[in-house]
Amino acid sequence: MKRKNIFRISSLAFLTAAIFTSCSDSFLEEKQNYDSTTREAYNYWSGASARVSAIYRTCLPDAAANASARFNCTGLADDQSKSTEEYSGFSVFVNPQAPLTYQTGNNPVPDYFQGTKGNPLEGVYGRIRDVNDVIIGVTESTLSQDEKDQLLGQAYFLRAWCYYNLVKWYGGVPIVTDVLEPIASSVVPRSSTKACIDFICDDLNTAETLLARFTGSGQWMSGENYGRVTSGAAVALLGRVRLLYASPMFNRTNDVTRWTQAYEDIKRSIGVLTAAGYGLANESNPGINASGWASMFSQVPNTEGIFVTLYNTLVQGTPDYRKNNTWEHGIRPNNTLGGGGKTPSAMLVDMFPMRDGKVPGGCNTYTKLDKSESDYNPQFPFIDRDPRFYRTFAFPGVRWTFTGDPRNDNNDNSYNGTDYELWNYVWYTSPALRDDITANSEATYGADNLLNNVKGFYVRKRSDDRDVNSTSRYEYTQASGFTRSASPYMEIRFAEVLLNYAEAACGAGHLDEAVAQLQRIRARVGYTAENNYGLQANLSGDAAACMAAILYERQIELAYEGKRFDDLRRWMLFDGGTVLPDGAPSSWRLTGWDGNTCSYLGFTPLNGQRRENLEFRVKIDSGQGEGIGGTTLASDPLTVAGVTRPAALDLRNDLSTQTEALREFYNANLIRKTKKGDSYNDSQAELYIEFLPRYYFLGFNQGIQSSATTLTQTIGWGDYMNGGSNGTFDPLEE
Template identity: 40%
Template sequence: MKKKYIIYTALCSMLALASCESVLDKTDLGAASPDLIAGDSVLANIALNYVYNQNLPDWGGVTAISGIGGSVYSEESYNQGSSENKYLEGTLTQADVSDFGTALNANNNYGKIRTINSFIFDLGNDKLMDNGAKNRLLAQAYFFRAWRYFELVKLYGGVPLVLTPQDAVGQEARDASFIPRNTTTQCYNRIAADLDTAMKYLPTVWQSPSANWGRVTRGAAAALKGRVLLYAASPQFNPNDVVSKWQTAYDINKQAYDILTASGSKLFADYGKMWFSEITGGVGNSEAVFITGYNTSPGDQQKRNNGWEASTRPKYSTGSGGGSNIPSWDLVKAYPMKDGKKPGASTKYTYSDQLFYKDRDPRFEKTIAYNGSTWPMTNVTNNRLWTYQQYDANAKKYVSVENGGTNGSNTGFYCRKALQTSDVAASTLDASSTIYSGTDWMEIRFAEVLLNLAEAATGVGRLDEAYTQLKVIRARAGIEAGTDGLYGLKANMTRAEMFTAILDERQIEFAFEGKRFWDLRRWKLIEKTLNGTKGTKVVIALKTTGVPSDFAATRDGLKLDDIYTNYFTVTITPNALMTRNAIAWKPEYYYFAIPQAAINNNPLIIQNNTWGGAFDPLQ
């Protein structure tokens, strides 16, 4: 289904409402007056849709303002170019992470929180509306207030908790708006309380699923609370490993699991195709928990396309742009073998860099496109991707065979996750149509709920539960169970080994889903994992001797193992495009600085103690 919510609230849209399939079908810029909304749940829904539009996460799970968290912030892709990445280069300044907001703006975080608070305040004072309808509307607003504050807390630690709309006119109102930062603990408690309210009043399943596809549910609220409290229990916020924090995280993640499974949530059978199942026969994707909908509607007011398809596909297949989110060799090496063992550790499947693609975890083929792989991205069923280099005698250098030697992959690989191919696309995918992708983004999918539960269970010593969830994830992936039924997992792991196994599993399961950077950050592992490297890539080159003269014409019909064994050299090399110094993440980046402009605006704001202030984000 591609006709989804984008949000409309102007009064001129209201007359069209009755004819819409969904209450989340259009876009507009304003919010309806509370006087007009009073007692009318339909009009209140229109105002709520504006809240959805402002707060739904963008594709890839990056932050709304700074855009932190994509593949270039971890070893998934690194920064594939010569432009500076201040986070990884250790050159971040106090002003660079501006999500806190430094000016009055409806589109910064506190501007969005003000809109949510106004909605809650106005609807809370509505004496005419049915209480059931009102509580369901308020519950959705509380969900997004929790989401907005969590996005701030994971960046800075504690922030000022503004829970009512502030007056905007006059010196007295200005003075009253000066609010100090709440402690990080107070912020986590408020986020949890808002999500408790959401869980209390949201349905587990909305009536008319097609019309309400994308609305948050009780399970979504529980899953978000599970993610929030897992952060609170992680080393970034829990350096002393206080077990009670893990227990709190375990309790809510178990509750989220129970709520979602009772309402029909489960892993989608096909890992590679789960992104393309939205609404079928009135039933939504069983794996989707918290989603942002996109569409390909023809009208300007309805069209909302995501940029993932156009930015990620090879440049020659998009007509413009493309070639982003390219996997590094480091990510390629991270995938286990088909038996679940790490490359080199498996006794069943031999690994070699020369045949790196052979006998890997099935998620490898569904996430990474490599030289010689079958990838029907151009509606050619058996299309093969070729990214190797060959020697040009005239130019006296190696050049890529891809796209005539231009616009080729920088690492030899492409990401293929959530990209449409001929076996999932409803229409022909040509260079002009890729910019109109309507594939929905799953910010939280059921797999995360399972792995959040596994991690929290490990925190409280319930390692058997952690094993159970990891095995379910690996079974869906297609990894072999093995004679011990452990799907390649080490038996009798310690607590520390299990934490590591879960992070490794998250790296593979959620590759290019905006999770890896935040996982490394909340576990304070960025220096250990990334510092001192520029990343690596693979250079696959056609040999200059012993290659048939008609190789280019016959390669599609040859066996890939024979091609790699007889005609290619595979060389692992540092990523030469990263011309800067090696990665040098700094410890103070685990809590970013409040921008000085925000401190200048509010004299009660105190800077983090890792940036020269006195505020302790661990309190």
């Protein structure tokens, strides 16, 4: 129940004439703005189903949106992902010079609660109100019981999804099950975290029960209902919720009963999902260099996607169900007419496993995991890596093809899309700029007409690669590049469920089962039993090493999918959970995991570290100095020197001889350079990650409290309604 004095009811009229006509066969086309209605409309299947489609429109994750009160993180370089190893650059959560406060104008804590004032659907409770309206309207309608159950199952799932995204940030929040009016008497207090977890799980159990006979045998795995939530989606989200509640952030004493509950629920979910047709996509056919794994991010439908957001390629000016996925455009380099690319941090590049599945030598993040027997040379990061490395990153000298031709008068490079090679090595215009780690993009020039729109490394993950998917899901033009893509976004996929299973099994003491899930995930990308799928031998007998291996596998398998910040928070990996925020009671002290999750796992805390970027610059001297050139395509120092580039790595073929040829080219012509990632202070001294203890549970900023004057503030945060005194709501109190 919710304080409706915070949120105004939507005044948008329900389009009765539209919904009483025949519904579209396209699920996306049904997601129009039917977010206000009368009870009478629910007595018609067309009206009630259109209302359910409307709540999808506001509740589904969006791969094109930064994290906000409406959208969870999906892997963009937003405040959440930039607080992890995936990207550099201080976000609001890790900036040592700007600690978050509750105060407007003083680095206010992000709002994942209320959203844009005046637009209730931008805030979680506006959407919850909308879902409650659907639940009540359908329940009280004259529809048949089968019709009611099919619609209600979806609504209960979406309400649970909304609450999950609140609880992971704030702990306990107000529970609202009615459609409250915007009056003072509608105020509802925060419930305990346990009450919220129970409420979410009840909704998901209800959703599973209601949807089982419609979806439990895979009926919605294809066709016009693909993209709607299923009984499988309900059990998958239930497992994620149970895992959250068992994790150290919420479970300071390491209460094994929480792990056991998570283990039992997730283990049962595997059977439910398998019966419905879900599983690891292309599990029996890994393909070469993890091509099977890479292909799933563009496949619709596929067995991997459990909770998905669908997209289309409709153009501007069509009805409001136009929904384009812009990820492909964003990750592609500028000389493909892409958006310029996304820059991964060097920390994650250097952390990816080697080909034998082990941690690279020199990476000291996971000290309880075995180091690789293969030497890792950061000058040649593409040598002997985990197959997923080549599908997650792009670098100088790799093939990355697409359907389309970017060549025109303003883009003078050598390649059409079908034979595109990325050569993003760089040079500088002067020795001073070359030797300056902080030199900006205007001083850096890249090959093949990338010029000063070059990235030293690129994120490639989730790419619609033509060599993997010959029929692209984007429509490419020289006017807009890859902007209109219909690739899906998978919020929950089967591999995550297996990783959740592994983690819960480890926490509950079933280490053999945990290891079996890691083996299955690694087999899908080409590892074999010959070397135990690249896993060290002691994981079945060492719970700490096993859990560290699971978290490492999550970091690699789910990179750039919006999951890492949640993992870092729930395991308290910024500081190990050793420091309490001001005003925290003794019950907040971490007594499980030896009082320090980082020490227990052998994980180097992120606090006190920096994330830099990397690039490969020309090292030969073309007559102006080593690595010096001009500002044009023709001034590329390697071109001037007459250097012939080898064929780029072709991921369709074995890489062993190809990487050796590329290594020789790098050795003769390129040198790795550190590029500034995280910030410096005014004196140009390095700054380091600082995630404060109070950030594990967020407080409400002044703007939220001003709108909701009786909303109790979280411990560790100033309470605007009480003169800035410490908050009193305890997210850990049951």
